[in-house]
Amino acid sequence: MANRRDFLKVSTASAGGLLLSFWLPESSPLAAQQADSLIPGTPISTAPRFNAFIRIAPDDTVTFQIHKAEMGQGTVTSLPQLLAEELDCDWKNIRTEFPAVEPEYGPMMGVFGSQSIRTSWVPLRKAGAAAREMLVETAAKQWKVDASACHTDNGFVINNSTGARLSYGSLAEAASKIPPPAEPKLKDPASYRFIGTSPKKRDTAGKIAGKTIFGLDVIRPGMLYATLQRCPVFGGTVASFDASKAKAVPGVKHVVQISNGVAVVADSTWAALEGRKALTVKFDEGPRAVNSTASLRKMFADLAAKPGATARKEGDAEAVLASVMKDSVMKDSAAKKVESVYEAPYLSHAPMEPLNCVAEVTADGCDVWASTQIQQTARDIAAMVTGLPKEKVRIHTQYIGGGFGRRGRADFIAEGVEIAKAVNAPVKLTWTRDDDLQHDTYRPGSYTKLAASLGPDGMPTAWTGRVVSQSFAGLRNGVDSTAVEGVADMPYSVPNVYVDYHNPDTGIPCSFWRSVGYSQNTFFTESFTDELAHAAGKDPVEFRRALLQKNPRLLGVLNLAAEKAGWGKPLAAGRHRGVAVVNNIGSYNAQVAEVSVEKGKVKVHRVVCAVDCGVLVNPAIAEQQIQSGIVYGLSAALKQAITMDHGRVLQANFDTYDPLRIDEMPVVEVHIVKSTAAPGGLGEASTPTIAPAVANAIFAATGKRIRTLPIRPADLV
């Protein structure tokens, strides 16, 4: 029975029991942009669809088919908490499954933009509440009492007057015959028993026993193993190849050319890798073979000298800046102008599980087993490659060994499917770490000019930013919102603001990287804000407080972080503090980093992080996500850059693209603001602020202003 308005449907499950089908929306503008940018021409259907299912079986199990994926962000635990809260079922009876992508699913199914909780918050609780009301009504009918004379307790409906109990499983089938309530009543937050608690994560047991199956662990009968030799220059193509030596390697079965390069297919990964070493391929490298980090930097700097497309305009910032004399050290004027150029490198995602795809193409259709962040895209691309209708493509979602945005792209799925089709056998395509670093879809590099004028009171009167960073999410009026986010929406009250943008043409594939534009832009703006505070002779926390009076939630986390870090209080010898704030993905974050610098070597000792993410669903997962985001951002700030020469990426493995190690891990303290606001995201909340907090602490320690990432020892001595 469909209830159009709520997109809630009730039916009898094929194996008996109650099946509830409903819709969890993806509301982010990124979702729409990504849908547009990934597969041009794919229509986004607006028909009523279902993308989440709950099945209550006669044996009392409650199976929640999650239209998301699990990549360490806790989806398989935190989403069931929302369901269990309103359904009032027994936590032990909850099961989760990743469903195959069905045609009736919505336009986007997947995990990105830190949205899993945000978009599920209302509909998932409503679905749970609806099911509970139907179970109560069914029991009430059997007892011939009014529904109000019953209550539920941990998977049972209980008759208030007789104390009789009926389990959900015993009621499920009969409940499936009645219409769902139009407006199920949600619980009073005061009586929550799951939301706000930290049950043990449901996927830990498998992960500590080596039993969890990630994409790379899938094995199919008769499966072959593939590697792919791609052109080292983006956009290049295969000119010719000689497979004779590769074919002589024991275990190698096929050498085939596909759109993206030449594949070596063998009876083990090792044989495929050995075969690839023996392969000779001549590439037509195309026009991008001239790219180098130096040539790109020059291209960006040249663009930054010219006006770009307007991203934000309030008042007349340029006129105000022009009126402030350029010489900011004028003795007889209290007005000042500060100008700086900031730069951030291209970055790779480098998830721990290398990209991979298991594919099988038969007359009956195409099956894909993959750790993908966006199942729909995977399906659509497999349909495109095979020429099969979408209904004939089945995506089997696997646990993800780290995504960070990379697995929202489906290039590796297209490759796997194309190889499987070419050799007419099930194939596992494995990317090596050098494939991963040299053929990523990168976090774009950026060259950004910031300028501001300070009035006689030391407060900013005008603020301008010019961002040069390539677009990957589509342009609107010449601006890619993901490239300027963090600069265009910088959170401070300044009367005159102007931000413009250039999209350099580099040919480098780019995409979403944990926290997207904020990952570099918050470093720029928060370092620059520190520069302004020092130019004004003000304390960096005080200065921000004065500018955040209209932003109470950001002010709240700033105050909390400053208090918990002991801002202004003496520190151990050699240690210094820096602060930074950000408002992204619906959450508010402030960090104070405690740093020492010795002979150019930066050590981050402690990070105090305050977060306002609205209602907190699972405090333990929240804390882990915050720590995780800090490690990811700190790895990049201290150690990582993708550089290029002759069009080739120079980094090939973790020796040249080294993530933070355990001995470099600071003590991270997380403080969460109590809030009743709708939940914000967490997965990307803490990544942007760590680099500026550390850089600002380095300034406090050394007087040296870091304007280029990563932070190099040479800049500090």
Place this chain on the structure above:
Amino acid sequence: MAVTFKLNGKSQSVDVSPQMPLLWVLRDTLGMTGTKFGCGMALCGACTVQINGSPVRSCVTPVSTLAGKSVTTIEGLSPDASHPVQRAWAELDVPQCGYCQSGQIMTAAALVDKKVAPTDADIDEAMRGNICRCGTYQAIRAAVHTAAKYRAAKGAA
């Protein structure tokens, strides 16, 4: 060429290229996927197993070097995830994506076998070869201390 070694307590023979790294023998030849591939160059620790009780990177260990040796993988660390390190990992809910955790656990298990009460410095030293891109380091450090306590209690019992 067939090589015979002990794998998780049982004798195992494999007939593959002698140069083939143990990692691919486990994963592709024997279908044991608990041991993970991360870098292939002894740079990340995802593929860590124990050979005669010491942590070793299986991605750079040719199978021919194993003759007569004893290999333990995550699947063989305990029959029911009851090893002190696994219990500590469960207690502190360490894994995020989980992909690095087999390697982390195998390295940590070798550490607590050798050191009764490892210090933070011991942990850093032993574990710095194991990358976790999800950043579970703080939890790992706490869990190794917990595991050492479980291990000591078990030893005393």
